[in-house]
Amino acid sequence: MxxxxxxxxxxxxxxxxxxxxxxxxxxxxxxxxxxxxxxxxxxxxxxxxxxxxxxxxxxxxxxxxxxxxxxxxxxxxxxxTDTITETIDPEIAALQAQILSGEDPTLNLPDTAAGEASPTANEGGGFVSVNRAGDETIAGAGHNTDGFEQVQTTRIAELPNFLEQFSLPTITTSSVRLFEKNLSDGSEPQIASLSQAESVSVTVQAGINALTINGVQVFVDGNFIGPVTIPSEHGSLVISSYDPINSILTYSYTLNSALDHSESDILSELFLVQLTDNQGDITTAIVTASIVDDAPSGLDDVNAINEDNLEGVLGNVLANDTLGADLAEVTQVSTATGSIDLATENLIAGNYGSLTIAADGSYTYTLNEQSTDIQALALGDQVFESFDYLLVDADGDQVSLTLIITITGENDAPEVTSSLEDAMGNVIEAGVLVGGNIETTGQAQTSGTLTAMDVDDGAVLTWSLDSPAQTPYGLFTLDEDTGVWSFTLSNELADSLAFGDIVTESFNITVTDEYGLSASQQVTVTVAGTNDIPLITSTIADATGEVLEAGVIDGGNDPEPGSLTTGGTLTASDVDNGASWSWDFVPQVNDYGTFGINASTGVWSYTLANNALVDALASGETHDETFLVTVTDEFGAFSTQIVTVTVTGTNDIPLITSTIADATGEVLEAGVMDGGNDPEPGSLTTGG
Structure with a gap:
């Protein structure tokens, strides 16, 4: 082929x-x-x-x-591709087959023309000399050799001895497959699986002279010198033994570290085995250690935080993930608003809070306490915050996972929203205006409305009074549903307040939600005193007196001194605390006697005059003297009382009022004047 x-x-x-x-x-x-x-x-x-x-x-x-x-x-x-197929000469094919099988093709060649004759110029006893004619026949190589240059080979000094030629040595290839996931940092750590044993078979008829693997000697001068360790970039190959009977070389490969599988999920470490036999023939083979990439994997993460947690919650998204042998880390976090590369920023804003996360998976989630959505959560209400994170290893393998934060609402205390003015009121005691006795009804009642709010959805608020409703000055009422309050002043209870007196009544009010959390506000009612009219408490008898004219008792002329003075004490009261008052009377023209009253004590007196008016009173005749007495407090309010003094006449000895002249007369005897003799009639009568 x-x-x-x-x-x-x-x-x-x-x-x-x-x-x-x-x-x-x-x-x-x-x-x-x-x-x-x-x-x-x-x-x-x-x-x-x-x-x-x-x-x-x-x-x-x-x-x-x-x-x-x-x-x-x-x-x-x-x-x-297109190839050229040539027919190989049968004789050449036969020679090639013999040589490849190890036979000596010269043994089967026909006898030469040489004989035992004595040699001549071109022949001898064992050979025939053939002169070169210049013609040559090129053996067919079995394929088109156009375009190839002839390679000059070294001339062999002597022909090989085909009787001693052994077959060329051979080595079988061998391979093992290991997985990065079994590394200690892998997704399935398993130390036992990081080493795999296998063998290589050799066929070497001439015997092994030397064997190296990646240049490391395993056989030296025909001797196995193992065990031998051949280190590699990510592991090591250990040639543990050689079985000379079965010609088996046993080895094991141990994976020590992860490979960069950026280009392929399966990479190999190659070990070149080179064997030299005792004939000097060399053969090679490859031992292959195929390393299968490990990729990160994991589970979605969850965490929880309560609404009132101000410190935040901690966690690590890699805790339940498998990083793989290539040590994956978090590189990117995504939310609904976009993705953030952790190489430039590690603070990610969410809908309800913020996530601070590092490449090693550690994170802190902190709530935004100012969020109205968070504050609106009622007790037990939940919302969810999610962050998608990308886990990428050194080879670029990646997996996308999600961190879900469950936010649970806590009960929020209600807040009082009513103002100070809403919680204040004034009442005024009924009385009289300063400077007189003009009455004023005052202001007997005040009221207001307290308000509160609760950020929790659907919160139910109730108002309650924590102070006694009845006070020394009046009655406080509160509507538990609406927060409307009122205070009604009792004027009877407030009478003791003087003008200018200020008393503050305080009432503690609590608003409570359905779960018992509350807030308080104090309602303050100011009670202002008014001046009250002083009251005269003395009786009529206290305001009545009698005097008796001096004279003589009827039927006689014996003088009696009479009773010329009388008096009493007028009393008054004022309900106002610390009130003071003074007494006075309206002066009047009166000749029967003299009236006076002590301004401080109210003690009054009357002294009967000894004059003609009094003397003119016949025995038993009476005359009433009246005096208008006023008690006035320090603010001009007053009350009056009439003091009555009865003057009783006594019989008086009549008095001769004529003069001595009136009681003297002269008479003159009739006669003659001295020195004369003329008769004078005289003055015989006189009178007066």
Whole structure:
């Protein structure tokens, strides 16, 4: 079989006997050897009777058997091109077959023309000398050799001894398959699976002289020197033993680290086995360790946070993920608003909070306490926050997973929203205005409406009074559903308040939601005092007195002193705390006596005058003297009372009021004047 083919994918020559050739970068035809790689779309020639084994990049293999003599390719890795088929001369074919089988073709050649005669110029006893005629016949090679240059070979000094020639040595290829997932960092750590044992069979009739693997000696001077370890980039090949009876070389390959599978999910470490037999013949084969990529995988993650959690929750999204042997990490996080590359930013804003996440999967989720959506959650209500994260390993393998945060509502306490003015009121005691007795009804009632809100959806609020409803000055009421309150002043209870007195009544109000959380507000009612009229409490008797004129008792002339003074004490009260008052009376023209009252004590007195008015009173005659007395408090409110004094007359001794002159008379006797004798009649009568 010979032909020209084009490789449809990369293929490595793992076994070869014969010639496979291809053009190099300079356009020269070169022969390939075991370990060389046929690149995709490369054209190559296969010599007649060449045997080989190829391993494709996808892990499959093909041999010369898959390429038949009619240039039909039974493997998908190659396609045939037009080739030239020549008929091989039967004699040449027979000679090639004998040589390949190890026979000496000269043993079967016909006798030569030489005999035992003495040699002449061109002949001798054992040979015939044949002169060169200049003609030559070129043996058919079995394929078109146009375009190839003849290679000068080294002249063999002597012909080989075909009787001692052994078959060419051969080595079988061998392969093992391991998985990155079994590495300690892999998705399925399993130390036992990281080493696999296999064997290579050798056929070497002449005996092994030397054997190397990747240049490391395994046989030296025909002796096995193992166990031998051949390190590689990601593992090691250990040649553990050689069975000379069955010609089996036993080895094991151990995978130590992950490979970069960026180009393919299956990569191989190749170990070139080169055997030299005792004839100096060399054969090669490939031991292949195929490493299957490990990819990350995982499960979606969940976490939970309560509405009132201000610190946030911690976690690691990789805790339940499998990173694989290539050590995946978080590279990207996506939300409904877009994706964020963790290489540039690790703070991701969500609908209800923010996620801070690192490439190693550690994260903190913190709620946005200012979110109205969060605050509106009632007890037990839930909303969900999700973040999609991308897990990518060193090879570029990736998997997308989701972190879901469950946010559970907590009961929020209600908040009082009514203002200070809504919780304040004023009442005024009824009384009189300052400076007089003008009455004022005051303001007996005040009210307001308390308000509250609860951010929780559907919250039910109830108002309650925590203080006594009845106070020293009035009654407080509260509507538990509406928060409407009122205070009604009792004037009787407030009478003690003086003008200017201020008393504050405080009431603690609580608003409570259906789960018992509450808020409080204090309602303050200011009670203002008003001046009250002082009241006179003295009796009529206290305001009544009698005096008796001095004189004589009837039927006699014995003088009696009479009762010339009287008095009493007027009293008053004022309900106002600390009130003070004073007494006064309205002066009047009165000649019967004198009235006076102590401004502080209310003690009054009356003294009967000793004058003609009083004296004029006959015995038993009475005359009432009245005095208007006023008690006035410090703010001008007043009350009055009349004090009555009864003056009783007594009999008086009549008094002679005529003068001495009135009671003196003279009479003159009739006679004559002195010094004369003329009779005078005299003044015989007198009177007065």
């Amino acid at each position: 010979m032909g020209t083919y084009i490789s449809k994918q990369d293929a490595t020559i793992v076994e070869l006997s014969g010639v496979i050739s291809s053009q190099n970068d300079q356009g020269e035809m070169v022969s390939l050897k075991v370990g060389d790689t046929l690149r995709q779309n490369t054209m190559f020639n296969v010599a007649v009777d060449a045997t080989f084994k190829l391993q494709y990049s996808d892990g499959t293999t093909a041999t010369h058997i898959d390429f038949n003599d009619n240039n039909e390719v039974t493997t998908s890795g190659f396609e045939a």
